[in-house]
Amino acid sequence: MSKEFAIGSKVRVVALPSYIKTAEPMPMLRPPDLIHVGEEGIVLDRRPGGYWGIRFANGSFLLDSEYIESVEDTSEPQATDNDEQNSISQE
Numbered sequence: 001m002s003k004e005f006a007i008g009s010k011v012r013v014v015a016l017p018s019y020i021k022t023a024e025p026m027p028m029l030r031p032p033d034l035i036h037v038g039e040e041g042i043v044l045d046r047r048p049g050g051y052w053g054i055r056f057a058n059g060s061f062l063l064d065s066e067y068i069e070s071v072e073d074t075s076e077p078q079a080t081d082n083d084e085q086n087s088i089s090q091e
Contacts, residue, residue, distance in 0.1 A: 023060035
């Protein structure tokens with residue numbers, strides 16, 4: 001029932017958990033203010049327990065799929081609309 005993301009794809013934070021785990025060999029709990037809602041990161045790997053390793057500007061963290069969404073889902077239709085507008089303008 002959890003969402004799936006491709007390794008290397010961009011994701012966006014949609015909600016913050018009460019704490020976040022670092023994506024280190026020995027994960028540490030950190031306060032959630034190291035990242036913010038709307039921040040984008042790159043999926044590094046899939047971890048046991050439904051967690052995703054994600055690289056953000058402030059470091060790499062483990063987040064459950066309920067806290068993230070794919071960025072590509074929302075950006076692809078906009079690119080298509082822009083392409084259509086550009087081709088109409090050129091005619």
